[in-house]
Amino acid sequence: MRKKSEERRQAMIDVAAQVFNEIGFEGASMAEISARIGGSKATLYNYFSSKEEIFVEVMLKQVGCQFEQAFSALNDEDDVRQGLLRLARHYLDIVLKPEVIAVKRLAMYYAGKSDLGPMLYERGPKRGWTRIAEFLKRKMDEGKLHQGDAWIAALQFRSLVESEWMDVRMLNVVTELPADQLQASAERAVEAFVYLYQPR
Known part of the structure; x- marks a missing residue:
């Protein structure tokens, strides 16, 4: 049944x-x-319970599994730098896809008009980045990263990874995403993050 x-x-x-x-x-x-x-x-x-809820389920079914792959790119045995680089690269491949950008635009448009934005955030980004925060906390506890607020660290990492691409992608300034440029920007983001959180 x-x-x-x-x-x-x-x-x-x-x-x-x-x-x-x-x-x-x-x-x-x-x-x-x-x-x-x-x-x-x-x-x-x-x-x-609502149109918003079923829309969130539609969006999660369409793109959720792709994010799951990105957030599953880390494991506890990873070297911090290599693990974060793999995550950054997977994440950029997914978050910049047309269908994901379309969902993000829609959520932002309706954020002040319905419960759609908060529902998408709770079921999507918040869950994924909580997993990353848990990984970073473990690495902090192992002495491989400087101790700090792991949730804030996860958000800082996301900002670094998205910084070169998100605005120009959201505003349709950039439509072509060369793999070598994505790789280079992922490497820059990881280097900046590791430098910021190096043990001291």
Whole structure:
């Protein structure tokens, strides 16, 4: 029964994705989604409390697994520098993809109009960067990084990794992303971070 329930939930997410793609987040409604599914709104609300919640699930299904791969690039046995470089490179490959940029633009647009922004943040970036903070804390405790607030350190690392690309990508100034340039910027970000948090 539980398997069927999850299959139905995933089918609802797939239908909702079609609705959002066709008429956008603002134009979509729970009534439209339930009509496409062929059930009642009450059934849809049994699975999702709001349009925002189902949209978050759609976005996570579309891009969440890619971020999971990036955040899984670290393991405890890693040399700090090499581990962070692998993470930075994976992260840039994913966060600059057109579909991810589109989600980020949409979340920012609706951030002040609905609960969409906070919900996406809690289910997406916050979870991922919490894992990175946990890795950094372990390395701090091992004496391989200077002791500090690991959450702040994770956010500083993210800022360094994104710094050369995010604004120009979000504003569509840059559309081509040469692999060698991404690699070089990842290396610069890691060097700056390791220098900042070198043991002392």
